[in-house]
Amino acid sequence: MAVAVAVAVACGGGAGTGEGGLGGTMILATTTSTYDSGLLDELVPIFEAETGVTVKVIAVGTGAALRMGSDGNADALLVHAPEAEAEFVASGHLVSGRLIMTNDFVLVGPADDPAGASIAADLPAALAAIAARGRFVSRGDDSGTHKKELALWASAGIDSAAVAREETGQGMGATLNVADQRNAYTLTDRATYLALRDVLDLVVVVEGDAALLNVYHAYVVSPERHRGVKSAQAGAFVAFLTEARTQALIGQFRAEEFGRPLFTPAATKMTSSGGGG
Amino acid sequence: MDARLEELSFAYGERTVLDVPSLDFALGRVTALLGPNGSGKSTLLRLLAALEQPQAGRVLIGGEDARMARSSVAYAFQEAVFVSGSLRANLDLALRLRGLAAPERESRLAEAAEACGVAELLERPASRLSGGEAQRANLARTLALRAPLTLLDEPLAGFDEPGRQTLLEELPALLRRFATTTIVVTHDRDEALRLADDVVVLRAGRVSAAGSKRAVFAAPPDPDTAAFLGYTLLRTDLGLVGVAPGALRPGPGDFTVELCVEEVIDLVTKVELVGTVAGQRLAVSVDRSLPAPGDRVTLGAPASATVQFSTRSRR
Amino acid sequence: MSELWDGLREALRLIATGDRELFAIAGRTLLVSGTATALAMFVGVPLGYLLGRARFPARTLILATVSTGMGMPPVVAGLVIWLLLVRSGPFGGLELIYTKQAMIIAQFVIATPLVIAFTAASIQALPPRLPDLLRVLGAGRLRTLWLLSREAHLGLLAAVMAGFGAVVSEVGASLAVGGNLAGDTRVLTTAIVTETSRADTERAIAYGLVLLAMAFAIVAVLTVVQQRQPR
Numbered sequence: 171m172a173v174a175v176a177v178a179v180a181c182g183g184g185a186g187t188g189e190g191g192l193g194g195t196m197i198l199a200t201t202t203s204t205y206d207s208g209l210l211d212e213l214v215p216i217f218e219a220e221t222g223v224t225v226k227v228i229a230v231g232t233g234a235a236l237r238m239g240s241d242g243n244a245d246a247l248l249v250h251a252p253e254a255e256a257e258f259v260a261s262g263h264l265v266s267g268r269l270i271m272t273n274d275f276v277l278v279g280p281a282d283d284p285a286g287a288s289i290a291a292d293l294p295a296a297l298a299a300i301a302a303r304g305r306f307v308s309r310g311d312d313s314g315t316h317k318k319e320l321a322l323w324a325s326a327g328i329d330s331a332a333v334a335r336e337e338t339g340q341g342m343g344a345t346l347n348v349a350d351q352r353n354a355y356t357l358t359d360r361a362t363y364l365a366l367r368d369v370l371d372l373v374v375v376v377e378g379d380a381a382l383l384n385v386y387h388a389y390v391v392s393p394e395r396h397r398g399v400k401s402a403q404a405g406a407f408v409a410f411l412t413e414a415r416t417q418a419l420i421g422q423f424r425a426e427e428f429g430r431p432l433f434t435p436a437a438t439k440m441t442s443s444g445g446g447g
Numbered sequence: 448m449d450a451r452l453e454e455l456s457f458a459y460g461e462r463t464v465l466d467v468p469s470l471d472f473a474l475g476r477v478t479a480l481l482g483p484n485g486s487g488k489s490t491l492l493r494l495l496a497a498l499e500q501p502q503a504g505r506v507l508i509g510g511e512d513a514r515m516a517r518s519s520v521a522y523a524f525q526e527a528v529f530v531s532g533s534l535r536a537n538l539d540l541a542l543r544l545r546g547l548a549a550p551e552r553e554s555r556l557a558e559a560a561e562a563c564g565v566a567e568l569l570e571r572p573a574s575r576l577s578g579g580e581a582q583r584a585n586l587a588r589t590l591a592l593r594a595p596l597t598l599l600d601e602p603l604a605g606f607d608e609p610g611r612q613t614l615l616e617e618l619p620a621l622l623r624r625f626a627t628t629t630i631v632v633t634h635d636r637d638e639a640l641r642l643a644d645d646v647v648v649l650r651a652g653r654v655s656a657a658g659s660k661r662a663v664f665a666a667p668p669d670p671d672t673a674a675f676l677g678y679t680l681l682r683t684d685l686g687l688v689g690v691a692p693g694a695l696r697p698g699p700g701d702f703t704v705e706l707c708v709e710e711v712i713d714l715v716t717k718v719e720l721v722g723t724v725a726g727q728r729l730a731v732s733v734d735r736s737l738p739a740p741g742d743r744v745t746l747g748a749p750a751s752a753t754v755q756f757s758t759r760s761r762r
Numbered sequence: 763m764s765e766l767w768d769g770l771r772e773a774l775r776l777i778a779t780g781d782r783e784l785f786a787i788a789g790r791t792l793l794v795s796g797t798a799t800a801l802a803m804f805v806g807v808p809l810g811y812l813l814g815r816a817r818f819p820a821r822t823l824i825l826a827t828v829s830t831g832m833g834m835p836p837v838v839a840g841l842v843i844w845l846l847l848v849r850s851g852p853f854g855g856l857e858l859i860y861t862k863q864a865m866i867i868a869q870f871v872i873a874t875p876l877v878i879a880f881t882a883a884s885i886q887a888l889p890p891r892l893p894d895l896l897r898v899l900g901a902g903r904l905r906t907l908w909l910l911s912r913e914a915h916l917g918l919l920a921a922v923m924a925g926f927g928a929v930v931s932e933v934g935a936s937l938a939v940g941g942n943l944a945g946d947t948r949v950l951t952t953a954i955v956t957e958t959s960r961a962d963t964e965r966a967i968a969y970g971l972v973l974l975a976m977a978f979a980i981v982a983v984l985t986v987v988q989q990r991q992p993r
Contacts, residue, residue: 197849197860206960211944226860228941241850243859343959366960398849496898522898528891531913544900 192221196403197228199244201314202341204386205229207361207432209423210248216419217410223403229341233312239264239389242396246404248411250386251314263396264389270411271386271420271433275318277376278346278363279304279355287355288375294326296376301333305354309345310337314384319357322381346370359384361432364424386433388412412437448509448519448595448628449474450495455504457490464490465652467504472645477622477629479643479660481636483675487652488632489525492598495630496522508596518545521594525601525632527585529573534565534584537573541588559591562621578605583614590625597626603638618642636677640664648672664691670756678754681724686757690748695731697738700747706731708742720744772964773971781968788972791949794862795930798869802925806874807918810881811907815893825882831875836868836928840935843868847939860941865949868935873925880924884917885910916988923984930976950976 200210205227214225228235228244232251238244240263247264249255258264277296279287285304290296300306309316323330336352338345342362349356350370363374376382388408393401410416417435425431450472457465465487472478480488493499494506497513497520508516529537535556542552560566563583568576576584582605589597602618603611619642622629631642639646639660646663648656655672656663667673670680670687677692681704688702695704706729710721720738721730724746731746738744776784813825845851847859847867858864888910896906911918933951940947942956950973957966 195857202959226941226943226946228860228943241848243848243850243854341959347958369963396850398854498894498897517898518900520898524891524895526891528889528895530892530909541899544905 192223192403192406194222194400194403195224195226196245196400196407197226197238197243198246198248198404198407199228199230199235199238200248201232201235201250202229202343203313203315203359203362204248204250206341206343207359207365207423209361209420209433212423213411213416213419216416217407220410221403221406223406225403225407231309231311231313231341232315232317239391242391242399245391245400246407247389247391248386249314249389250384251317252385252387254314254317255387255389259389262394263392265392266390266405266408267387268389268408268412269385269436270388271417272436273360273384273386273433274377275315275357275382275384276360276363276374277355277382278349278358278370278372279375280353281371281373283373283375284353285355290376293322293376293379293381294328297322297326297328300355301328305352306333306335307345307349307352307354307356308335308337309340309342309357310335311339311341313341315342315357315359318382318384322357325381346372364428364432367428385436414438448516450509450596450628450630451507452491452494453505453507455494455501455506457487457494457499457501463652465494465501467491467652467654470647470654470657472628472630474628476644477619477626477631477642478645478647479639480630480632480647480649481634481639481675482649483634486649488634488649489600491649492522492600492630492632495596495598496520516596519595520598521589521592521596521626522598523585523589523600523602525604527576527581529576529581529584532573533570534560534573534576535569537584538569538588538591542591545592555591555593559587559625562624563587563590564617579607579610582606586621590621593625593627595627597622597629599629599631601632601634603633603635615641636675648675650675665751667754673754673756679729680756681727681729683725686755689754689756691752691754693732694748694752695729695746696748697731697733697744698747699745701750702753703745703747706744706746708738708740708744710740711738766967769963769967770971773968776964776968777971784965784968784972786945787948787950787953787969788976790862790947791930791951791973791976794865794936794949795869795926798866798929799873799922799926801866801870802873802877803918803922805870806877806921806925807881807911808907810878810921811885811910813878814882814885815910825879828875828878828882832879834872834875835934836872836932837934837938839871840868840938843871843935844938859939860943860947862940862947864939865936865947868939869929869932872932872935873929876924876928877921880917880921881914884914884920887917888913919984919987923980927977927980931973 204210210227214227217223218225232249232254235247235249236254236258239247240258248270255264259267277287285299287296287299290299308319320330338348342358343366345356346358346362346366350372388411390401390404390408391399393399417437420433421431421435423432452467452470455465455467456463480491482488490499494501495508495513497517506513508519530540538556538560539552542555560569563586565580565583565587568580568584573584582602586602603614606614615638633639643660645658646660647654648663650671656668664676667676667678667689670689673689674680678689679695681688681690704724706720706722706724708720708722712719712721717732717734719730719732723729813821843864846853847864848854849859892913893906893910896909901909931951933955936949937952937955940952942948942952950969954966954969957969
């Protein structure tokens, strides 16, 4: 083990300085659904080129991303679970929070809609219909989507444990695949659904309800709470996300492809200095 | 080079394998190390080759500790071991490890292979040699080294009968040609007599007799050694008497006993009479079968072939 | 079923047209797993040699420990290395987490027990008097190591194949410590995870085919060498 570590360190643990001058490496923890949408593949290279910072994007569930932040294992976070985020902001682990963008969740299901969710009166009724007559697939991975799903069951007055649910424990893409194969319903962010729409037989059955709004914040992990946090690089990245130019890019992201943007830029709407959305 | 053991003691765990206060192997002579299985013969060779270290005492080769003298020793194991590759490659390796240059290696290798009768097998993979071929190859490898001290462990093991006889006849000349001081381990006294100048008898880790073969065979020091050397032991009025192998024949002699024949075994070229002498069982080979079961035959031996053992005195 | 055939066809096209991303990932896989295996051989062969030859009281215990290391799930090794290298961990300051170096370390940890065990077994399987013979013929320590390795070379070949095969096909540890970063720490196995999760089946199948081809090539080499021996 010592031999391997010595070789590894000798080969360089990875800092780079670019033309931008700031240089260095940072770890951005984000959610799999955000990552799968491809947005960061477009934005990160721009940031890297301008600042010379190397951004390591680690995509895990929201819960895992928040824990990475609270353990000091990441430098910046891009997540979408406001209630959970608020706890970490309150405890001081996350600072410099900014609202970045929103999109919405949609309920998707088989094209023939066996549970009749699409004709239900409202979202709680649709959920009740699915609970009664359909199958449901859940992320089950403590992610933002999973937390939203549990919140929706709760506010519809349905005990989620009593519903016939399968938990995949995986990312949105994999979960959609499973739902597709099983002719089941699932909750997904619109972005991932749109990206995979062509390979799935699932259709949108419920959308637009206010409860389905999905809010994205970016944070810097507190350098006071955790030594070793690259606060300069992380701060620069969060600032980059809120820049007008970046926000415009977010608003156009894959809009042509899907006929509508995947995300709605929101940084200029409200500035949030650390609270929830 | 000569070899010497001083105050030597060697044990495996609890079991003492060798206990030798003093033993010399004279320069330039062939010594047979004779003893039954388990007597410690092979261990003694391993100590001479510095493959083992004694718990006490010293092993000296040419006056030096055996560990320093490894390059002076050539050792042929009882079971031939080779590395992968041809026989030629194996012989070459042994010579290369002694630091010989290529032309020298080539000539020594060819000479030894020729002498040991394996010249035609040089290109064959060494692992594909048959039992007898492998033993000869092993011998060739050992003799090619022309070492000051050569150790052979049961060189005639693994041969079938005609092959064994042939090599037994060739070996003395080979040793004179290639080896200086030689120690041959064997459990067979005929081999010992044919190959060696000196004999050391090892029993249960101890030297029970050592000296020229004539001295040892003519005068075994105790009844057990005598029995191992093939002596017939008889209890008579004079005490315990040992008669040299083959010395008892039908007819008169300085020492006579009477055999009550019980069985006559036809061995085609000779006949074996089995019976009792004063209550002890005895078998003796004779040329013709005149006696029959039930007869009494007088057997005699010359005085020079007898040894008297008793609790009080030794000859 | 037709999806599978479409996937296969598209996969072959990606391979045949020399798709840049595919070949970059394949090359990176060879680099990471090859380096890890080489390091494992460098450390594991001498240790396995000692374990196979020497006789000392703790030998059986150590052999058992090594064999357990072989049975340990790679993802567990990955978790342990992650905990060590992550910033909040003891070696966080080295900034090795989410790098190729971290993956090499994790794969090294996975491969080395295999190499040790295979080497020890192959040394033990040698004729028992062979080391004695070499000693008696006058071979020094290094020479003996070289000659015994040559004699046991089939076993050592098996050690390389076992080690490489184990690490090139594992995904859990590589994912955990490498982070599956596109263009940096993404290898064939972790790329398959990504492409599957994105439902890009053709790419996933293509990566799978390349991985299979690599594994096959390894086995083929060993088999050829093995069969070629006139032993």
